Every structure is written in structure tokens, then in C-alpha cells.
Amino acid sequence: xxxxxxxxxxxxxxxxxxxxxxxxxxxxxxxxxxxxxxxxxxxxxxxxxxxxxxxxxxxxxxxxxxxxxxxxxxxxxxxxxxxxxxxxxxxxxxxxxxxxxxxxxxxxxxxxxxxxxxxxxxxxxxxxxxxxxxxxxxxxxxxxxxxxxxxxxxxxxxxxxxxxxxxxxxxxxxxxxxxxxxxxxxxxxxxxxxxxxxxxxxxxxxxxxxxxxxxxxxxxxxxxxxxxxxxxxxxxxxxxxxxxxxxxxxxxxxxxxxxxxxxxxxxxxxxxxxxxxxxxxxxxxxxxxxxxxxxxxxxxxxxxxxxxxxxxxx
Numbered sequence: 001x002x003x004x005x006x007x008x009x010x011x012x013x014x015x016x017x018x019x020x021x022x023x024x025x026x027x028x029x030x031x032x033x034x035x036x037x038x039x040x041x042x043x044x045x046x047x048x049x050x051x052x053x054x055x056x057x058x059x060x061x062x063x064x065x066x067x068x069x070x071x072x073x074x075x076x077x078x079x080x081x082x083x084x085x086x087x088x089x090x091x092x093x094x095x096x097x098x099x100x101x102x103x104x105x106x107x108x109x110x111x112x113x114x115x116x117x118x119x120x121x122x123x124x125x126x127x128x129x130x131x132x133x134x135x136x137x138x139x140x141x142x143x144x145x146x147x148x149x150x151x152x153x154x155x156x157x158x159x160x161x162x163x164x165x166x167x168x169x170x171x172x173x174x175x176x177x178x179x180x181x182x183x184x185x186x187x188x189x190x191x192x193x194x195x196x197x198x199x200x201x202x203x204x205x206x207x208x209x210x211x212x213x214x215x216x217x218x219x220x221x222x223x224x225x226x227x228x229x230x231x232x233x234x235x236x237x238x239x240x241x242x243x244x245x246x247x248x249x250x251x252x253x254x255x256x257x258x259x260x261x262x263x264x265x266x267x268x269x270x271x272x273x274x275x276x277x278x279x280x281x282x283x284x285x286x287x288x289x290x291x292x293x294x295x296x297x298x299x300x301x302x303x304x305x306x307x308x309x310x311x312x313x314x
Contacts, residue, residue: 002299002306004187006134006165010092010113011066013037016178016295017136017167019192020070020094021144021277022046023266024203027058029291032200034065036292041068041094049080056088066091068115072145073098074228086110094136097145097228099123104130117169119147119154121161128162135162136190139170143193143279146170146221146231152184159185173281175301179309182302191298193279198291206269207276214282223258226251233276237261241275 004015016038018025022045030040040063042055052069059067069090071081074097082103085093093107096117104127107114113133118124124135137158139151147154151170159166168181169190178189195201196211210233222241223230232238244254258275265274289297 002182002303004165004182006167006188009133009165010039012039014295014299015167015188016298017041017068017094017169017188017190018195018291019142019144019169019190020044020068020072020096021192021196022072023263024196024201024277025070025192026202027055027060028062028202029195029198029200030055030067031059031062031065032198032291033195033295034059034063034067036290036295038291038295039066039068039092040291041070041092043070043072044075044077044081045072046075046077048077049084052081053084053088056090068092068094070094070096070117071100072096073100082106085112096138099126101126101130104132115167118158119149121157124158124161128164132164134165134167134187136167136169137186138190139168140221140231141171141280142169143219143231143277143282146229151181155181155184155186171279171281173284173298175298175303175305177281178298178302179305182306189298191294193282194285194294194298195291196278196282197285197288198294199288200291203266204269206271207265207274208288210276211278211282211285212287214278214285216283218282219278219280226254230275230277231279233278233282235274235276236272237275 006015014037018033020041020043025043030042033040092113115134116127117136137155140146155168165187167188168186173194261275264270265276
């Protein structure tokens with residue numbers, strides 16, 4: 001099976017991360033991914049510290065493998081969760097939707113591996129200087145908060161700009177995508193949308209069914225006007241939000257329109273008012289599987305592709 005420097009750095013079997021998906025990536029899913037040989041990650045999202053602490057407790061009760069916590073830096077609770085991961089002795093912290101500079105020194109001092117999600121070369125260079133352990137280079141194909149550059153363009157540039165291990169994210173759901181990421185210079189891959197179909201993922205059955213039945217043009221991006229674009233499935237909510245965004249609705253009302261929409265999707269499967277976050281690769285997710293099986297399929301698939309690469313030439 002494929003190994004990389006990430007495996008020894010983090011104490012994991014396979015160089016596969018599970019994305020930190022708000023209100024989705026809980027302790028149960030993170031433990032299942034870690035038990036399967038990857039790195040399971042609990043998403044703090046917009047949740048308070050008490051919720052995150054409870055999810056860490058759940059994960060620890062289900063696995064003795066390393067786990068991570070993703071901190072969304074736009075969250076009003078980020079300052080509370082930053083010391084919590086130290087208190088709970090979390091092995092890895094990933095960050096998104098912002099700049100984690102003010103926290104990195106303390107996290108490093110506590111022995112935490114800090115792995116920021118970056119969407120530009122400039123941010124990759126800054127995080128390298130400040131002492132990150134690795135970087136997640138996330139292309140705009142991914143679900144949730146997205147940047148401008150695609151994975152194919154971003155990953156090799158980030159790899160050229162840093163000496164740190166790089167984890168490719170965005171548009172990866174099978175061995176072919178993982179093999180391509182390794183060829184671009186990545187040391188590992190992060191998948192979010194693929195793990196929405198994991199048996200251990202506790203999203204509403206309607207959400208899971210939407211992923212499995214998704215087509216190639218299933219997603220859209222909203223929120224650009226507010227400066228934090230988000231990719232989600234095309235639903236009545238996302239279409240109405242897009243109309244409001246470009247129809248002159250004031251920013252504060254637009255922000256309010258999205259409040260709680262993800263939780264409605266995750267917990268209630270509300271097709272009208274729910275925001276179903278997903279990456280463009282949702283159309284490649286065809287079945288519900290255990291998290292460990294997903295990891296094995298992706299890694300073994302990547303090995304097959306890489307070993308047979310020469311057959312495509314000549």
C-alpha cells in the first residue's frame with residue numbers, strides 16, 4: 001500500500017485525510033476514518049467549545065488512533081476552541097476560512113501538528129514561515145468554503161513554494177484522483193464529499209441519497225458577493241440564495257438567510273431550506289460504504305493506476 005512522509009509524521013497508516021465538514025464530521029466519523037488507517041478530523045465549524053469537546057470525547061472512546069480537529073477561523077468560537085485542542089491533547093489541527101497565525105506558536109509548543117488549509121501560494125509561504133507541519137492545498141472543486149484556483153493548478157504551485165508535505169484536496173474521490181494528486185507532488189489527499197457516503201457518517205438519509213444520486217453539474221457556488229464563496233448542491237435554497245445575492249439584498253439580510261441552513265440539511269434533510277454542501281466530485285460517489293473500505297478503495301485504486309501508468313504511453 002502507498003505510504004508517504006505524512007504517515008510517519010502523523011502516525012497514520014495511509015496518507016488520507018477526511019475533510020473537516022461543519023456539523024457533519026463528528027467524533028463517530030472521525031474515529032471510523034482513523035480506525036481505517038487515515039486521519040479522522042472533527043469539524044468545529046460554528047459550534048461552541050462544549051460541542052467540540054464532546055465530539056473529541058466520543059472519538060477517543062472509539063479509537064486510540066490519532067485524530068484531528070478542524071477550526072473554521074470565521075467562527076465566533078475560534079478563540080475558545082484554540083486552547084481546547086491543547087487541553088484535550090489533540091494530535092492534529094487543521095484550519096480553514098482564515099489565517100491561523102495568532103494560534104500557531106502555542107499549538108506548536110503543545111506538540112500539535114498544525115496543518116492549515118490554503119488556497120493560494122502566498123498563504124502557503126506564510127504558513128511555512130510560521131511553523132506549520134504540513135499544508136492542505138484545497139482547490140475550488142471542493143465543497144464548503146472555496147478559493148479561486150483549481151486543484152490541478154494549485155497543488156503543484158504550493159508544492160513548489162514549500163518544503164512541507166502537501167495534502168491535495170478538492171475533486172478527489174477515487175484512486176485516479178489520488179494518483180493524479182501524488183503525481184502533482186502531493187504527499188497525501190483529503191476527501192470530504194466521498195466520506196459523506198460513509199456508513200458512519202450521521203447526516204440525514206436525504207442528504208446521503210442526494211450525494212449518491214448526484215450528476216456532473218450538481219453543484220453551484222454562492223456567497224461570492226460577501227467574500228466567502230461556498231459550494232453546495234443545486235437545491236431550491238441555493239437557487240433562491242443566488243437570486244437574492246445578485247438581486248440587491250443587503251449584506252446583513254443575505255447573511256441571515258444562510259444562518260442555520262447547513263444544520264437543516266444535515267439534521268432534517270430539508271430540501272427547501274437546507275444547504276447541502278458538496279464538492280463537484282459528488283457525481284462520482286456511487287454507494288454507501290464503511291469509511292475503512294473507502295480508504296482502501298482509494299489507496300489500492302491509486303496503486304493500480306500508478307503501476308499501470310506506462311501503458312498509457314507509446
